[in-house]
Amino acid sequence: MTRILQFGASGQLAREMLDRQEGSIEVVALSRAQVDLTDPAAVARAIETAGAIDLVLNAAAYTAVDKAESEPDLAYAVNARAPEAMAKACQARGLPLIQISTDMVFDGEKAGAYVEDDPTNPLHVYGASKLAGEQAVLGGCDRALVARVSWLFSAYGQNFLQWFLKASQAGTPMRLVDDQKARPTASGDLAAFILSQADRLARAPAGAPEWGLLHVVNDGVASRYDMGKTIFAMAFPDREPPPIEAVPTSAFPTPARRALNCVLGSGRLQRVFGVQLRPWEEAMEDTLDQLAALKA
Template sequence: MSVRILQFGATGQLAREVLDRAGNGVEVTALSRAEADLTDVDAIRRAILEAGDIDLVVNAAAYTAVDKAEAEPDLAYAVNARAPEAMARACQARGVPMVHISTDMVFSGAKDGAYLETDAPAPLHVYGASKLVGEQAVLANCDRALVGRVTWLFSAYGQNFLQIMLRLARSQPVLKVVDDQRGRATASGDVAAFLLDQAERLARAPAGAPEWGLLHLVGPTVATRTEMAKALFDLAGLSPQIEPVPTSAFPTPARRALNAELDSSRLKAVFGVELRPWRAALADVVAKLNAMQGAAA
């Protein structure tokens, strides 16, 4: 069976990884924000209801400016809450299932261990709150919806922690890196591969099947920001001095959770899948970065 995916998002790191890996019976049509304005619920509905034959809708688009959202709550809620709700309603009307990507930031970080899908959310900021409302709206309005929460995505594309660290390491001999935050860092490419690998199964799964609902789409191993930076620099052949500092050393408009760790046991139980440990995935991402830089030279 070939699977036709309509994807909201074309330039973000996850969206680009999906496009890179599409094929083998999975066809992806990606809509940019110019093609489907995420602040226009009517445009979103039309994009789904008037699309050709589609088997699955994936929302890989979001307002991700965590700190800026504190000053732009209306825009954050429009993109992260009202847009997914409009997608879910249109998917339900067409009888098409939906995958929506969310975040660990729906949690406060106060828990000692990893968060389960059944744990109560308690976001610390506007971004997390807007994503939580989006989750709830998707699940309430589409009976074949999967909401995948991700943590600390990294990729050769887009703006992420890896890209920032590499840029700073090439210009500063000493880097202050937060050392009291932890999470299950996950390669965007691994999440994209999961979505494509499971596309046919999701397209076929009926309402009420175990595939639907909340799912933590993260790798199995925990990292701190400092551990990730050190591993990155080793792989990249860089040697800046790293000064571990607490989160409080970098005051931000949006308060950051210290524990961003999500439990991935449901991923393995339902889908029989375990994403790669972050160190293995990181090596591939650095190799891809090197190849991209070589091709551009």
Template sequence: MKPVLMFGATGQVARCVIDQAAATARPLTALSRQDVDLLDTDAIRAAIMAAPEGSVVLNAAAYTAVDQAESDVAACRAVNAAAPAAMAEACQARGFVFLHISTDYVFDGTKPSAYLEDDPTSPQGVYGETKLEGEAGVLGAHDRVVILRTAWVYSRYGKNFLKTMLRLGSDRDTLGVVDDQRGCPTQAADIAAALLIAADDLSASDDRYGLYNFAGQGGASWADFAEHIFQTQSSRWGRRPAVNRVTTADYPTPAKRPANSMLNSDRFSAAFGYTAPVWTESVEHVVQQLADEG
């Protein structure tokens, strides 16, 4: 197993990488924003220059406050575009493989079917724009890069849709949930597994570097997602909250969300032999984890 230097220590994917590294005794250094300021590109480069030979660098840090980004453009661009480009430049200098996480928000959501990696991009807000800029900066700086575009991330950690539904559904009989946005709910632990598989699998002369989609198998609306969460939890609660299916227009937000965020992950599956589970199975797994934790 290759040693990993990871930017990010508290986000959902980062914490899952930490768990999986600990379970396999993988050498891992996880850098929080207190360790390295992502607004300081010199500090980013210095951290990579100090990493052990043969390391793989993983960027699991990002500015993910989608609505706040609309009024905090400079900080969002610094973290999502300038920082990853600096990481890639330093990795190129050290000869390190660089792994980076991107997003479905690079697409405008108008395609009727699942997005492929080569489909035209057209982000609809600052968050998506800066993540797309980050992709371009990374790919332009380094030739040994894997970028994973993912979507609708949830886990036992942090703040996410699944945990919000469990919190709200614990004492409500009905919840309004958007039904005209579709995507692929993706467990953070599955993303972590995909990244670590790529880290170990890639060689210097590999032809698999590049851009990939990676998401849970199958599609759902947010309302479908909520329904399955409540169905899974109903035996524990002894009841099942009703989902009132509403439209995006009923819940206006500063940033526009893609109506279709579904991602086709076949390219990653073919290249690395790993496919995320069907999203319903992963939801059941996380609900059980949370139940076990009380």
């Protein structure tokens, strides 16, 4: 039995982890009510007193990208100082740690896909806080995996899929950004990858190739405009879509500046783990089926 101590119980990745655990994998989830992520001592204590565990996963984060501009202390507390406390506690117990990070550690100026060792340059507080979390985890635990993900969607939580389905019900014209590009990723596929590698990671020693930075994203590049058109066609095959206008990022000014190129390359995922996640469209179709089943 491989036991995963998971920080986070209600977010989209956390829920997918709990739903998909089976067989020899057990996920023990800690909610924010149980552990205050702004208290590093409480975070460390949760690991120190967890009993028999084999792996720690941080599936919790401060994710309000624009609000972080006015709440930098809170963003850094949750996204940097809490992971730092986790890393030190894991190191003390000899436990491996998986930290979830983001494409937003990059500035989007690169012409092609970003690889793990490309220079980082976040454009806002949220990205900077996540980068600080990456650095703290990799510097504090010698068995740490930092998984960068992009544009997560799921049948759970708040994400573009959920927003678009609600917005499209009204049938009114919509405007979706088409100059930001990324590799949309299903939280369910991310969870399935983590669960499939849990036993391997629990046994991998310090210095093994599994540790370090890793981009975990579905195959295929899209914009929000592309995603919206695809979601509507899949969810409502017998309906005429509302007018959807492709607009530039500049049409939606936000407190936090957005990078245009958010595409993460997943070559290391294939080389080290022998895994390539399926096209995001296939994952989207399964996620829509999952959502329909939850509502049934």
